[in-house]
Amino acid sequence: MIASIKRQLSLYFSNKASVFFSLMGAWIAFALYIVFLQKNMLDAWSSVQHPAVILDQWVMSGTLAVTGVTTTWTGISRLIRDKENQKFDDFLLTGISPRRLHVTYLISASLIGVAMQLIMYGIMAGYFYWQDQLVISLSRYPFLLGLMILSSFLASLLGLISSCFIKTVEVAERLALIVGTASGFLVGVYMPIGALPDFAQTVVKLTPAAYVAAAFRQILIKESLTDWNLAGMDAKEYLGIGLKWESMLSLHQTIVLLLTLVASSLFVLFVLLLQKKPKKGMMVDI
Numbered sequence: 001m002i003a004s005i006k007r008q009l010s011l012y013f014s015n016k017a018s019v020f021f022s023l024m025g026a027w028i029a030f031a032l033y034i035v036f037l038q039k040n041m042l043d044a045w046s047s048v049q050h051p052a053v054i055l056d057q058w059v060m061s062g063t064l065a066v067t068g069v070t071t072t073w074t075g076i077s078r079l080i081r082d083k084e085n086q087k088f089d090d091f092l093l094t095g096i097s098p099r100r101l102h103v104t105y106l107i108s109a110s111l112i113g114v115a116m117q118l119i120m121y122g123i124m125a126g127y128f129y130w131q132d133q134l135v136i137s138l139s140r141y142p143f144l145l146g147l148m149i150l151s152s153f154l155a156s157l158l159g160l161i162s163s164c165f166i167k168t169v170e171v172a173e174r175l176a177l178i179v180g181t182a183s184g185f186l187v188g189v190y191m192p193i194g195a196l197p198d199f200a201q202t203v204v205k206l207t208p209a210a211y212v213a214a215a216f217r218q219i220l221i222k223e224s225l226t227d228w229n230l231a232g233m234d235a236k237e238y239l240g241i242g243l244k245w246e247s248m249l250s251l252h253q254t255i256v257l258l259l260t261l262v263a264s265s266l267f268v269l270f271v272l273l274l275q276k277k278p279k280k281g282m283m284v285d286i
Contacts, residue, residue, distance in 0.1 A: 001104050004091065008078050008108035019116075022074035025180035026067040026120055029189045033059040037191070054221060056128040057136075058239055061216030062189025063124060064117050065209050068151040069183045071116040073176055075109030076159035080172045099273045106156050113152025118145075136220065143219045150258055151212040157265040158208065164272045187213035187240075194238030205243055208261055211254050217241040218251040 012018060038055065045051040079102070082088040091101055121144070128134040166172050184190040185200075186207045193204055204210045221241055235241070242248045249257070 001096065001100060004096075004101065004104040005108045005111075008075065008105060009111060011078060012075060012108075012112055018074060022071045023067060023116060023120065025070045025183050026063050028180075029063045029066050029184045030059070030120075030124065032184075032190060052132040053134050056124075056132055056134050057220040058217060058241070059189060060121070060124045060128070061220055062184070062187045062213045062240075064121060064148070064216050065151065065187040065213035066183045066189060067117050067120045068113045068148070068155050068212060069209050070176070070180050072109045072113040072152055072155040073159045073179055075112040076105060076156060076163050077169070077172045077176065078108075079105040079160070079163050080166055081169050084167070084169055102160065102269075102273055106153075106160050109156040109159060110149070110152045113155060114148050117148045117152065121148075140219055140222075144216070147212070147215055147219065147255075150255075150262070151209075151215075154208060154212075154258060154262050154265065157262065157269060161265060161269050161272065183209060186210055189213065192238050193240035193243075204240075205245070208258065210240070210243060211249075211258055214240055214243050214249070215251060215254045215258065218254065 012022075037059075041055050042051050045055070079088070082091075088101070092098060125134070125136060162175075163172075166175070185196075186204055187209045188196075188204060193201055193210075196204065217239070218241060236248060237244050242250070242254070
């Protein structure tokens with residue numbers, strides 16, 4: 001299993017174009033904020049204290065959520081490619097079971113997601129420190145790392161479940177384009193969630209990545225919005241710092257929800273893989 005994980009990681013990181021394009025959604029979100037959104041949002045929130053620092057952390061959170069989605073999907077796409085090229089069947093000849101082999105793709109995609117989130121975090125933190133003197137407390141780092149691991153694992157699980165229904169690389173690449181484009185809207189980074197129509201806000205609240213972005217924002221921004229009120233607006237709800245159903249979800253409730261999604265996804269994946277049988281005449285180690 002370790003050899004398979006190393007192979008998948010090596011194939012991802014050795015392909016510079018693949019690494020770059022797997023981050024395309026994150027690059028777009030980051031660039032759109034710097035070039036178009038930042039000035040308008042700063043003008044809108046000019047009456048409150050330290051708007052630049054808060055908004056920097058707001059866009060960092062959304063971009064990290066997008067990164068976790070798009071990069072893990074690129075990692076899972078390797079499984080689809082290997083199946084189309086019959087390499088997956090070749091690996092089964094070594095005696096590893098299909099379920100264990102799928103686990104290697106799950107682990108490698110999760111590691112890719114964590115690594116790329118750390119890289120994007122470093123880039124954004126460095127830029128915003130240079131631009132706005134943003135300094136993030138070291139006490140928040142363990143929580144950020146934990147959420148990166150959780151979000152990458154969840155995104156990899158959902159990607160692996162999706163891969164069970166995708167047979168060709170062409171379909172996977174088209175889906176990657178859709179995911180990369182839509183993810184910025186779904187996490188509320190192209191524009192604040194509160195600026196979306198009611199129907200769109202409901203759709204956002206049905207996507208796991210939105211809760212990941214909200215958790216990142218709650219960790220980074222914390223109580224900084226205590227005095228943020230503008231024309232009676234609930235800044236936390238408007239900016240997606242916590243999602244609201246009957247009431248605003250706390251960080252603890254958001255994490256519990258994400259863990260529940262992980263457990264549910266693991267069950268669904270187990271059922272799907274249980275239905276897959278080795279090809280006749282193929283010896284595998286259960």
